[in-house]
Every structure is written in C-alpha cells, then in structure tokens.
Amino acid sequence: MSAAVIDAKGVNLVFQTGDGPVQALKDINLTVGKGEFVSFIGPSGCGKTTFLRAIAALEHPTSGQLTVNGMTPDEARRKRAYGYVFQAAGLYPWRTIAKNIALPLEIMGFSKDEQQSRVNRVLELVELSGFGNKFPWQLSGGMQQRASIARALAFDADILLMDEPFGALDEIVRDRLNEELLKLWNRTGKTIGFVTHSIPEAVYLSTKIVVMSPRPGRITDIIDSPLPRERPLDIRDTKAFIDIAHRVREGLRAGHSDE
Amino acid sequence: MLGVLAVIVALWYGAAVWLNAAWTYDQASRNGTEVTFALLLSDTMAQERPVLPPPHQVGAELWKGLTAYNIASKKSLVYHGYVTLVATFSGFLLGSLLGIILAVGIVQSRTMELGMMPWAVISQTVPVVAIAPMIVVLSNALGFGDHLGVSNALVSKTIISAYLSYFPVLVGMVKGLRSPDQMQLDQLKTYSASEVQGFFKLRLPLSVPYLFTSLKVGIAASLVGAIVGELPTGAIEGLGARMLIGSQFGSPIVVWAALFAAAILAGVLILIVRTAETLVMRRMGVRA
Numbered sequence: 001m002s003a004a005v006i007d008a009k010g011v012n013l014v015f016q017t018g019d020g021p022v023q024a025l026k027d028i029n030l031t032v033g034k035g036e037f038v039s040f041i042g043p044s045g046c047g048k049t050t051f052l053r054a055i056a057a058l059e060h061p062t063s064g065q066l067t068v069n070g071m072t073p074d075e076a077r078r079k080r081a082y083g084y085v086f087q088a089a090g091l092y093p094w095r096t097i098a099k100n101i102a103l104p105l106e107i108m109g110f111s112k113d114e115q116q117s118r119v120n121r122v123l124e125l126v127e128l129s130g131f132g133n134k135f136p137w138q139l140s141g142g143m144q145q146r147a148s149i150a151r152a153l154a155f156d157a158d159i160l161l162m163d164e165p166f167g168a169l170d171e172i173v174r175d176r177l178n179e180e181l182l183k184l185w186n187r188t189g190k191t192i193g194f195v196t197h198s199i200p201e202a203v204y205l206s207t208k209i210v211v212m213s214p215r216p217g218r219i220t221d222i223i224d225s226p227l228p229r230e231r232p233l234d235i236r237d238t239k240a241f242i243d244i245a246h247r248v249r250e251g252l253r254a255g256h257s258d259e
Numbered sequence: 260m261l262g263v264l265a266v267i268v269a270l271w272y273g274a275a276v277w278l279n280a281a282w283t284y285d286q287a288s289r290n291g292t293e294v295t296f297a298l299l300l301s302d303t304m305a306q307e308r309p310v311l312p313p314p315h316q317v318g319a320e321l322w323k324g325l326t327a328y329n330i331a332s333k334k335s336l337v338y339h340g341y342v343t344l345v346a347t348f349s350g351f352l353l354g355s356l357l358g359i360i361l362a363v364g365i366v367q368s369r370t371m372e373l374g375m376m377p378w379a380v381i382s383q384t385v386p387v388v389a390i391a392p393m394i395v396v397l398s399n400a401l402g403f404g405d406h407l408g409v410s411n412a413l414v415s416k417t418i419i420s421a422y423l424s425y426f427p428v429l430v431g432m433v434k435g436l437r438s439p440d441q442m443q444l445d446q447l448k449t450y451s452a453s454e455v456q457g458f459f460k461l462r463l464p465l466s467v468p469y470l471f472t473s474l475k476v477g478i479a480a481s482l483v484g485a486i487v488g489e490l491p492t493g494a495i496e497g498l499g500a501r502m503l504i505g506s507q508f509g510s511p512i513v514v515w516a517a518l519f520a521a522a523i524l525a526g527v528l529i530l531i532v533r534t535a536e537t538l539v540m541r542r543m544g545v546r547a
C-alpha cells in the first residue's frame with residue numbers, strides 16, 4: 001500500500017429536500033491505498049452509494065476534504081481516474097456489445113484503431129471475446145453486467161467504482177462474477193470501490209470493509225481483511241472468513257442500535 | 260378483421276336503403292305508382308344522387324376513377340391522388356423538420372420552452388379550416404411559388420399540411436429527447452461527455468421510436484392538411500378538389516369515391532412510414 005488513492009477527511013454531505021436538510025454523510029474519514037479492494041456495506045440510506053458518487057464527483061460534499069489521486073474528484077474525473085459501474089448494466093440497446101464498450105472511447109476521442117484494440121482487450125479481460133457483435137438483448141443479465149465492467153475498464157482508469165453491480169443478479173451468477181472480479185482485480189491491480197449490501201460478498205471480495213449506518217450516514221467500523229489475495233470460493237467456509245463476517249454483522253447491528 | 264368489415268358493409272347497405280327510401284317514395288307518389296319491396300331495394304341501390312351511396316356504387320366509381328382514364332387526365336383519381344400526395348409529402352417533410360428542430364431547441368433551452376411551447380399548443384387550437392383560406396390567399400398574393408418554380412397552390416397546401424403535422428412530431432420528439440434516465444445521464448457524466456456528445460450518442464438514438472410514432476400521426480395529419488388546402492377557393496386538382504366538386508355538383512358518389520381514394524392513400528402512407536420504422540429499428544438492433 002503506497003500513496004492514498006482516495007482520501008476523505010471529515011466529509012459531510014447534506015441534501016436539501018422538501019422535508020428539510022438530510023445529512024447523507026457525516027464526518028467520513030477514510031484512506032484507500034493503491035490496489036485495495038474496498039467494500040462499502042450498510043443498510044439503505046447509510047450513504048454508501050452517496051459516498052461512492054462523491055468520489056466520482058456525481059455528488060459534492062458540503063464540507064470536509066475529499067481527494068482522488070491527490071486531486072479534487074472533478075479534476076480526477078477529467079483525468080479519467082475512474083470507471084463507474086452502475087447497478088444496471090445500462091448498455092445502449094442500439095449498439096452492439098463492442099460499440100457499447102467503445103462509447104466512452106468515442107467520447108474521449110480515441111482513434112478508431114485504438115478503440116478496436118482496447119475493446120478487444122477488455123472483452124477478453126471479462127471473458128466475452130466473440131460476443132462483440134452481439135446486441136445486449138442477446139446476452140444474459142450476468143454477461144451484460146460483465147460488458148458494462150468492460151466498458152468501465154476500457155479507458156484504463158486506475159480506479160473502478162462499482163455501485164451494487166451484481167445486486168440484480170441471482171446468487172449463482174453472482175458467485176461466478178465475484179470470482180471473476182477478484183481474478184480481474186488481481187490481474188489488473190486496480191483500486192476498487194464496491195458498494196453492496198451482501199455481507200458474504202463484501203467479505204469475500206475486500207481487503208478493506210467499510211461498515212456504514214444510516215441517519216446520519218456514517219462509518220461505524222473499518223475492517224482490514226486478513227484474507228490472502230488469492231481467494232477460492234470455498235474460503236467462505238474458513239474460520240477467518242466467518243470471523244470477519246461476524247464482525248461486519250456486529251458493526252451493522254451496532255449502527256442500528258443507537259438510532 | 261373480415262368479420263368487422265362484413266358487419267360494416269351490411270350496416271352500410273341497410274342504412275343506404277333506409278336513407279335513400281324517401282326519394283323512391285317521392286318519385287312513386289309523383290308518378291302515382293306503388294312501391295313494392297323489390298322496387299324499394301332495387302331503386303335505393305341505383306339512384307343517381309343518393310343520400311348515401313351503397314358500397315358497390317362507391318366501389319364502381321372508385322374503380323372507374325382509378326382505372327378508366329389516362330392517369331394524366333383530370334378525370335383520373337390517380338392524377339388527383341398524385342397531386343394530393345405531392346402536397347402531403349412536401350408538407351410532411353417541412354412539418355417534421357420543423358417539429359424536430361423546435362423540439363431540439365425546446366429540450367436544449369429553457370427559454371425556448373417557455374417561449375415556444377405555449378404558441379405551439381395555441382397553434383393547434385385554431386381550426387385549420389379557418390386559417391386554410393387565409394394561407395391560400397396569402398400564398399397567392401405573395402407568390403412564393405413563382406420564385407420556387409412551383410404552383411402557389413402547392414405552396415399553400417404545403418404550409419397547411421406542415422401546420423398540422425409539425426405538432427405531433429414536436430411533442431413526440433420533446434418526449435423522446437427527454438427520455439434518458441438519471442443513471443444514463445450520470446454515466447455520460449462519468450465520461451466527462453459534453454452536451455453535444457450526450458445529444459448525439461444518447462438522446463437522439465433514444466428518441467427514434469418516439470419519432471416514428473409521431474411520424475405516423477404526422478403523415479396522416481399532413482394528408483388531412485393537403486386535402487383541406489385543396490378545398491377553398493377554386494382548387495381544381497387534388498382529392499380535396501374532387502370532394503368539393505362532387506358536393507357542388509350534387510354527386511355524392513364522386514365525394515365518396517374521393518374519400519375512399521384518400522383513405523387508401525392514408526393507408527399507403529402509414530405503411531411507408533411503418534416500413535421505414537421497421538428498417539431503421541432493425542438496424543438499431545431491435546429484436547425482430
């Protein structure tokens with residue numbers, strides 16, 4: 001772990017709503033190092049998605065300091081610091097898979113040849129080679145989500161932000177995608193921010209688990225996982241895994257009790 | 260489908276007997292003859308100026324109009340249909356273009372929306388039969404057609420037709436261009452995409468299905484506009500003119516035949532738009 005990739009100091013974020021101000025994030029302090037896999041877990045309204053969106057400059061903190069690669073989130077975005085994967089794959093139905101992945105590349109002005117080679121490379125990375133000419137509806141939900149990950153990887157951002165990317169998928173597909181995501185993380189060395197509300201998913205994937213609780217959205221526990229980087233699926237039956245899961249559960253419960 | 264058609268034809272024949280009977284009885288009493296049931300049936304089916312011409316009379320007139328004359332002759336419905344078709348197409352083209360351009364402006368600019376939208380709505384509350392004669396008179400007076408090398412009648416019909424067809428296109432395109440959801444907009448933001456890129460990569464393709472729905476309404480409106488534009492002030496060609504002549508000379512069969520010619524034309528036009536839609540949507544990867 002070297003320099004901080006994501007650094008939050010005393011970040012507050014207040015939404016002005018019709019019912020008055022809502023404190024979505026309260027005093028968030030967090031440092032994420034290069035190559036870490038950080039999961040944000042907590043019940044609805046705990047601000048995990050809001051924090052991820054703040055990192056992506058889709059929301060702006062009301063106070064405090066948030067830097068990405070040492071820059072403001074807005075600057076970081078212009079420097080293509082991150083790729084963002086949403087809960088829905090959000091592929092354009094009128095574009096083939098390859099053209100969908102090329103979308104950010106077109107917008108960022110990569111040459112045609114460069115687009116082609118990058119698309120092929122990330123298709124291979126998410127194991128979708130040969131599906132480039134298919135339209136999204138011809139792919140299963142899991143494959144569509146893999147394509148959307150490929151799209152986020154296409155322009156070589158160091159950070160991958162994922163907002164419940166597998167939330168809409170069934171558990172079997174989810175397991176496989178989790179495994180593949182870990183492999184991909186190992187191979188590429190990206191820093192990943194991952195929002196989920198599944199405890200096993202968070203524990204299985206992460207090197208760091210950030211437990212959050214709602215009203216106001218805040219961090220109740222930060223757990224550095226002792227699990228090795230190489231993680232077969234059956235690591236979930238080991239004592240170490242179960243202990244971490246237990247601690248996450250405790251953290252979630254603690255967050256609820258002082259409501 | 261065929262069942263419904265059969266019912267309509269049956270009702271039509273019944274109504275023809277009922278509505279045309281008065282004339283038969285009138286004639287009989289004038290001649291001092293008795294009206295038998297058989298006479299009633301045969302006479303109401305074959306009057307020269309029936310109140311409601313039965314289907315076979317309309318059909319025969321339509322067939323005659325379509326096939327009996329040289330298609331360049333003023334008696335041919337093909338000729339009149341062609342005249343109306345040209346005006347419909349030019350009006351449709353102008354109206355659709357105007358609708359799309361206005362929609363883009365309205366979606367891009369709040370000022371445009373506040374300034375234009377109320378006028379667009381008001382424009383559609385004005386009865387087209389009220390302003391059609393004025394447009395005809397103005398087109399003749401200003402003589403744009405002479406500059407463009409077409410007839411002033413075509414200019415006025417194009418304007419009336421565009422006036423009717425721009426609105427559905429405008430409304431549909433505004434809705435279509437506004438259809439991206441928040442996630443899609445956020446996603447483009449994460450790529451630091453510009454407004455223009457967002458417009459061409461997302462908004463425009465997303466609005467294509469809305470556009471085609473609007474175009475189907477628009478082309479039908481264009482046809483109505485073209486026909487209405489042929490009604491006032493001595494138009495001598497086009498289906499609208501045929502209808503006017505038929506009603507002025509008291510031959511309802513001619514009016515009905517022109518009406519059906521217009522209906523066939525409308526069907527063909529919708530079919531053209533739908534075919535274009537199928538082709539475009541298939542290119543856009545929609546499941547066949």
